[in-house]
Amino acid sequence: MKKAVTAVSADDRTAPMHVHRSPHVAVITLCAVQFVDVLGTTIVISAAPAMLADLGASASAVSLVVPVYAVFFGALLMLGARLGDRFGHRRVLQSGLLLFAAASLAAAAAPGLAVLVTGRCALGAAAALSVPTALRLLSAVTEEEDARRGALAAWSASGAAAGASGLLLGGVLTDAVGWRSLFWINLPLAAALLVAVRRHVPTTAPRRAGPLDVPGGLLLAVAVAALVLGASMLERPDRALAGGAVLMVAVLCAGWFTSVERRAADPLVPAAAIGDRALTTGAAASLANTAATSSAVTVATVWLQDAQGRSPTVAGLTLLPFSVLVVLGASRAKAVMRRHTPRTTAGVGLAVVAVGNGLLLGAPTWPWLVPVAVGVSGLGLGLSSVAATTEGTAVPEPLQGTAAGMLNTAAQLGTAVGVAAVLLLVTATEDTDVPLAGPPLGWVASTAIALTAAWWLLRRGKAWGRD
Structure with a gap:
C-alpha cells in the first residue's frame, strides 16, 4: 500500500501552533461528515407530509422536495472531487460545510415551498463538495493498510447506517419537535465539524493541472441529474412517459460528455x-x-x-x-x-x-x-x-x-x-x-x-x- 502524500498548504502554515493532528479523531470527524450528508437523502421522507401541510403546499410536491437533494448530490460529486484535487481537499471540505450550514438555515426558516426546495438543492450541492473530499482525506490520514481498512469500515458503516436511520430520525424528530428541527440541528453539527476538521484533519497538496474541465463537469452534472430525476419520475406510472424523456436527455448528455472528455486537456474523468x-x-x-x-x-x-x-x-x-x-x-x-x-x-x-x-x-x-x-x-x-x-x-x-x-x-x-x-x-x-x-x-x-x-x-x- 502506498503511503498517502500530504503537504502543508497556506492554511496550515497560518494555523495556530496549538492545533493537534489526531488520526483517530480525524477518522471520526470524516465519518461524521459522511453520516450527516448521506442522512439528508432520506431524513425528509417521513417528515414530508408535515412539511408540506405546514407550508400550505400540495401533497404532490413531495416528488419535488424529496429527490432534489439526491439530484444535486449525485450530479456534482465528480466536480466536487476534482475541485478538491485542484484547490486542496480540506479547503473544499470546509467550503462544503459552510454551504451546508447556510442551506440548513434557509430550509429551517423557509416561509414557503420555493425556499425549502432551494435549500434542499443547496444541501445536496454541499454534500457533493464534502463527501468525496472527506473520503480522499480519509486515505491521507490512514497510511498503513490495516488502519486504512479499519477507517474504510467506519466510513462505509456510517454511510449505510445514515441512509437507513434517516427514515426513523425524520419521523421521530418531526413528531417530537417539528419538521424544522431536521434543519436547525444541522447548524451546531456544521460548527462542530468545521472546528474538528480545522484542528485534526491535515490537507492534501493541490494537484497542478490544466484548465478545469468546466464543459465536462456541466455535461456530467446534467447527465447524472437527469438520470436521477428520470428514475424518480418512473416510480409513478402517470409520469413514466416524462421520465423516459428525461432519461433520454441523460443518455444524450452522457454521450456528449464522452466526446468532450476525449479532447479535454485535463478531463474530469481521466482515461x-x-x-x-x-x-x-x-x-x-x-x-x-x-x-x-x-x-x-x-x-x-x-x-x-x-x-x-x-x-x-x-x-x-x-x-x-x-x-x-x-x-x-x-x-x-x-x-x-x-x-x-x-x-x-x-x-x-x-x-x-x-x-x-x-x-x-x-x-x-x-x-x-x-x-x-x-x-x-x-x-x-x-x-x-x-x-x-x-x-x-x-x-x-x-x-x-x-x-x-x-x-x-x-x-x-x-x-x-x-x-x-x-x-x-x-x-x-x-x-x-x-x-x-x-x-x-x-x-x-x-x-x-x-x-x-x-x-x-x-x-x-x-x-x-x-x-
Missing part, C-alpha cells in the same frame, strides 16, 4: 480511471450495494405503512436492525479481508444481502420476519460496502480524488435507479394477478440484483485465499 480495473470493479460493486439494499428497504417501508398500517416512527423502528447490523458487518470486513480479496469479500457480502432480501418474501405471512430479513441484508451490506470502497480506492495517488468521486456517484446512482426500477415493478403489478405481484415482486427483483452482482464479483476474484 486512466476508466481503465483501472480496481476502480471500475469497486464502483460497480458500490452501485450494486445500494441498488439491492435501498430498493428492498424502501419497498419494506412502504409496505409496513400501507399494508400493515404502521406509523412512520414504528416502521422506522421495525427497520432499525438494518442500521445496527450494517455496523457489525462493516466491523468484520477488515478481518475477512485479511484472508480474502476485497473483490471476493464484496461478492460474499452481496450474497448475504440476497439472503436477507429473499427472506422478505415471507413477510406477508410472517410480518415478524421483516426486522430479521433487513438485519441480514444490513450485515451483508456492511461487509460488501467496505470491500467495494477498499477495492475502488486501491489506485495510484493521482487518481485518489477521482476514485472518491466515482465511488460515491456510483452509490448515489445505485440508490436512484434501483429504487425507481423496483418501485415501478411494484406499482405496475399491485392490482394484477401476476404471481408474486406488488411488494413480493419488488423483493424478488432486489434479490436478483444482489445475486447477479455477487456472482459477477466472485467470478472476478478467487473464492478462497488471495488473488
Whole structure:
C-alpha cells in the first residue's frame, strides 16, 4: 500500500501552533461528515407530509422536495472531487460545510415551498463538495493498510447506517419537535465539524493541472441529474412517459460528455480511471450495494405503512436492525479481508444481502420476519460496502480524488435507479394477478440484483485465499 502524500498548504502554515493532528479523531470527524450528508437523502421522507401541510403546499410536491437533494448530490460529486484535487481537499471540505450550514438555515426558516426546495438543492450541492473530499482525506490520514481498512469500515458503516436511520430520525424528530428541527440541528453539527476538521484533519497538496474541465463537469452534472430525476419520475406510472424523456436527455448528455472528455486537456474523468480495473470493479460493486439494499428497504417501508398500517416512527423502528447490523458487518470486513480479496469479500457480502432480501418474501405471512430479513441484508451490506470502497480506492495517488468521486456517484446512482426500477415493478403489478405481484415482486427483483452482482464479483476474484 502506498503511503498517502500530504503537504502543508497556506492554511496550515497560518494555523495556530496549538492545533493537534489526531488520526483517530480525524477518522471520526470524516465519518461524521459522511453520516450527516448521506442522512439528508432520506431524513425528509417521513417528515414530508408535515412539511408540506405546514407550508400550505400540495401533497404532490413531495416528488419535488424529496429527490432534489439526491439530484444535486449525485450530479456534482465528480466536480466536487476534482475541485478538491485542484484547490486542496480540506479547503473544499470546509467550503462544503459552510454551504451546508447556510442551506440548513434557509430550509429551517423557509416561509414557503420555493425556499425549502432551494435549500434542499443547496444541501445536496454541499454534500457533493464534502463527501468525496472527506473520503480522499480519509486515505491521507490512514497510511498503513490495516488502519486504512479499519477507517474504510467506519466510513462505509456510517454511510449505510445514515441512509437507513434517516427514515426513523425524520419521523421521530418531526413528531417530537417539528419538521424544522431536521434543519436547525444541522447548524451546531456544521460548527462542530468545521472546528474538528480545522484542528485534526491535515490537507492534501493541490494537484497542478490544466484548465478545469468546466464543459465536462456541466455535461456530467446534467447527465447524472437527469438520470436521477428520470428514475424518480418512473416510480409513478402517470409520469413514466416524462421520465423516459428525461432519461433520454441523460443518455444524450452522457454521450456528449464522452466526446468532450476525449479532447479535454485535463478531463474530469481521466482515461486512466476508466481503465483501472480496481476502480471500475469497486464502483460497480458500490452501485450494486445500494441498488439491492435501498430498493428492498424502501419497498419494506412502504409496505409496513400501507399494508400493515404502521406509523412512520414504528416502521422506522421495525427497520432499525438494518442500521445496527450494517455496523457489525462493516466491523468484520477488515478481518475477512485479511484472508480474502476485497473483490471476493464484496461478492460474499452481496450474497448475504440476497439472503436477507429473499427472506422478505415471507413477510406477508410472517410480518415478524421483516426486522430479521433487513438485519441480514444490513450485515451483508456492511461487509460488501467496505470491500467495494477498499477495492475502488486501491489506485495510484493521482487518481485518489477521482476514485472518491466515482465511488460515491456510483452509490448515489445505485440508490436512484434501483429504487425507481423496483418501485415501478411494484406499482405496475399491485392490482394484477401476476404471481408474486406488488411488494413480493419488488423483493424478488432486489434479490436478483444482489445475486447477479455477487456472482459477477466472485467470478472476478478467487473464492478462497488471495488473488
